[in-house]
Amino acid sequence: MDLYIFNPEHDIMLAANRDRTxxxxxxxxxxxxxxxxPALWAQKGDVVLVDDASFAHEAFAATGRELQATLADRHMxxxxxxxxPPSELRLCPWGWDRSIVRxxxxxxxxxxxxxxxxxxxxxxxxxxRAWAAENxxxxxxxxxxxxxxxxxxxxxxxxxxxxxxxxxxMAKAPWSSSGRGVRPLSVHDLTPSTQxxxxxxxxxxxxVMIEPYYNKVLDFGVELTSDGHGSVxxxxxxxxxxxxxxxVGNLVIDESAKWQLLSAYxxxxxxxxxxxxxxxxxxxxxxxxxxxxxxxxxxxxxxxDTLLLHPCVEMNLRAxxxxxxxxx
Numbered sequence: 001m002d003l004y005i006f007n008p009e010h011d012i013m014l015a016a017n018r019d020r021t022x023x024x025x026x027x028x029x030x031x032x033x034x035x036x037x038p039a040l041w042a043q044k045g046d047v048v049l050v051d052d053a054s055f056a057h058e059a060f061a062a063t064g065r066e067l068q069a070t071l072a073d074r075h076m077x078x079x080x081x082x083x084x085p086p087s088e089l090r091l092c093p094w095g096w097d098r099s100i101v102r103x104x105x106x107x108x109x110x111x112x113x114x115x116x117x118x119x120x121x122x123x124x125x126x127x128x129r130a131w132a133a134e135n136x137x138x139x140x141x142x143x144x145x146x147x148x149x150x151x152x153x154x155x156x157x158x159x160x161x162x163x164x165x166x167x168x169x170m171a172k173a174p175w176s177s178s179g180r181g182v183r184p185l186s187v188h189d190l191t192p193s194t195q196x197x198x199x200x201x202x203x204x205x206x207x208v209m210i211e212p213y214y215n216k217v218l219d220f221g222v223e224l225t226s227d228g229h230g231s232v233x234x235x236x237x238x239x240x241x242x243x244x245x246x247x248v249g250n251l252v253i254d255e256s257a258k259w260q261l262l263s264a265y266x267x268x269x270x271x272x273x274x275x276x277x278x279x280x281x282x283x284x285x286x287x288x289x290x291x292x293x294x295x296x297x298x299x300x301x302x303x304x305d306t307l308l309l310h311p312c313v314e315m316n317l318r319a320x321x322x323x324x325x326x327x328x
Contacts, residue, residue: 010095095318226290238322
């Protein structure tokens with residue numbers, strides 16, 4: 001039995017790093033309204049943990065798809081788990097953090113089937129934007145035709161120095177997703193409110209990631225799966241839309257159509273080589289740390305008259321809407 005949980009508050013929980021934290025209302029509503037989401041690909045015998053089973057059934061029915069899995073609230077899931085041998089249970093949350101581990105313990109999942117504190121610490125550390133900048137972006141930039149840099153600024157002065165150097169930047173909270181915790185900044189329009197925001201992010205999360213503002217042509221990503229034993233496999237491309245840095249939606253089309261669209265901007269062979277390199281880098285890094293889906297966001301950038309590839313805008317060490325698009 002696969003037990004799926006859509007916990008979109010995951011990135012907020014990573015920042016908080018506590019097992020009991022109340023997410024913002026918007027995150028709670030998103031989990032309530034879209035808790036059924038894994039049922040789009042879950043199979044017969046699987047269980048999807050939802051806040052409200054009746055609401056989830058109604059919401060899923062609106063998709064027009066046939067329900068295979070069981071939609072279960074916490075009480076029902078606790079009852080179902082009693083009849084499943086632990087060796088036959090696979091846990092599939094959207095992302096692993098201390099809060100979801102506590103939640104699973106409370107419905108009867110034994111500790112030996114959950115990530116250890118050491119693994120949770122590693123997942124949190126590797127989900128920090130600085131980890132991907134240092135361990136993925138830096139080696140991937142060795143490939144010709146690439147662009148991209150990212151700096152962890154630990155003081156307001158270092159933020160301002162980077163802004164002076166680049167004039168226009170994107171400032172990002174280290175643990176954030178879907179465009180939240182991200183702001184464009186201009187050296188000509190740095191308000192006291194913005195400086196206060198930078199100061200709060202540094203106080204709460206230890207740093208702000210500062211990146212040059214690029215002339216973006218196309219957002220896309222690569223969706224991967226780690227087996228936790230040293231192998232990472234490429235699942236497919238993710239073509240998605242953003243507005244003002246915030247995620248809007250994915251294209252749901254077949255893989256050959258995605259490669260054809262992408263071929264207008266970048267050649268397939270060098271991107272394939274880069275994906276292979278990425279899988280090798282991540283395979284070693286995720287060994288004994290993380291098994292499950294993850295995604296690397298990339299973008300095509302125009303510099304003068306040349307199109308360049310930014311090979312690692314960020315890493316999401318969790319499921320993504322790109323995975324949902326692939327599975328659907």
